[in-house]
Amino acid sequence: MERRIKENIRDIKSLKVQGARNVAKAAIQTLMLQATLSKAKNLNYFVRELIALKEVLAYSRPTEPMMRNLLDDAAEFLTTKAKEVKTIDELRNALIKREKEVLDRLDADAKKLYEFGARLIPKDATVMTHCHSSTVVNILKRAKEINRGMKVIVCETRPRYQGRITAAELCAAGIDTTLIVDGASNMFMKEANLVLVGADSVTSRGDLINKVGTSALAHIARMHDVSFYSAAELFKYSRKTFYGELEKIEERDKKEVWENPPKKLKIRNPAFDVTAAKYINGYITEVGVIPPQSFFALATEKLGIKLF
CATH class of the missing domain: 3.40.50.10470 (Translation initiation factor eif-2b; domain 2)
Incomplete structure (x- = not known):
């Protein structure tokens, strides 16, 4: 496992990363980083490698369902998309593009929540x-x-x-x-x-x-x-x-x-x-x-x- 991946996992587990939303985003970003750094030689190994990391991330903070939900969503996309593409690069690019869109939607949803909350006060x-x-x-x-x-x-x-x-x-x-x-x-x-x-x-x-x-x-x-x-x-x-x-x-x-x-x-x-x-x-x-x-x-x- 790459040093940067280990450091990210340690930061999540040690509470250096605070807040459920920030933990979830850090986990998805770590998954994307692993996809970028992977030296896998075939599609099956690439998928297994990312699924294994997803499990490690999910258990790094047991009481974080937001992180689990986003990781499960990414894993489902990964396994489904793997059946449609022929190369690791295709799958890697599709996953990274899709997860960036997920993070963008999270940010947009957060702004809506802030507005509802502010007007409640x-x-x-x-x-x-x-x-x-x-x-x-x-x-x-x-x-x-x-x-x-x-x-x-x-x-x-x-x-x-x-x-x-x-x-x-x-x-x-x-x-x-x-x-x-x-x-x-x-x-x-x-x-x-x-x-x-x-x-x-x-x-x-x-x-x-x-x-x-x-x-x-x-x-x-x-x-x-x-x-x-x-x-x-x-x-x-x-x-x-x-x-x-x-x-x-x-x-x-x-x-x-x-x-x-x-x-x-x-x-x-x-x-x-x-x-x-x-x-x-x-x-x-x-x-x-x-x-x-x-x-x-x-x-x-x-x-x-x-x-x-």
């Missing part, structure tokens, strides 16, 4: 958010552009403090931002008009899988009668949940929590948790703001998923 509102989501940051930037005049409260998001990334980006954009420790979210929720978070995955029931702490934030928001929204492209649908398989919750290294803990101390470090659909007012998507119960139907239609 009331003028002079205070928004609370959690972790780092490039989608949420772009919604808030767009809201500022259309003079929403909002303030943002950001939870720091232990143990890797991704909330600091969000806070820094919002400050750089000139948005009135306050960073709080995670345990203070209940204290500050009374100042919020709505909670806005990203999404790593959405299940068939409309439940949200996102950075650990999201579920607690949703419960606190309900206690304070504050609306809770998640920004999620339809590609974040986890198709395997339709068949009853649960989305795997990634557990990360305990050293992220405590570098040198006391001996025999048990440390758990889940990266994500599940927020039940009943605590979610709506999902902000590229087709509009929708109730959790509608996500499944719209996602399967957009992705062209055949469930049976």
Whole structure:
């Protein structure tokens, strides 16, 4: 495996690449890079090589269905197109052209989502958010552009403090931002008009899988009668949940929590948790703001998923 391919996989796995959408794009770009660098001598080996890489990428971050969906889509195109062409160059060029178009459509869809999200935020509102989501940051930037005049409260998001990334980006954009420790979210929720978070995955029931702490934030928001929204492209649908398989919750290294803990101390470090659909007012998507119960139907239609 080429050095650049290994580095890309390591960056995805180590969280150097942040945000479900950025992870998905990085995975597709890595697949395209492998297609460019491949030294395969025949079509079958070329296809097997890319399918093997697709599997490695898919398992580098277990709770990333957007990445899996895009990789599965690319693999399906690859195997189908391989039956229609005669040379590796034909297949390579067709794959790269097609995946560039997919990435362009993702960017176009994201802009639609930003607009829907920005217009959902009331003028002079205070928004609370959690972790780092490039989608949420772009919604808030767009809201500022259309003079929403909002303030943002950001939870720091232990143990890797991704909330600091969000806070820094919002400050750089000139948005009135306050960073709080995670345990203070209940204290500050009374100042919020709505909670806005990203999404790593959405299940068939409309439940949200996102950075650990999201579920607690949703419960606190309900206690304070504050609306809770998640920004999620339809590609974040986890198709395997339709068949009853649960989305795997990634557990990360305990050293992220405590570098040198006391001996025999048990440390758990889940990266994500599940927020039940009943605590979610709506999902902000590229087709509009929708109730959790509608996500499944719209996602399967957009992705062209055949469930049976």
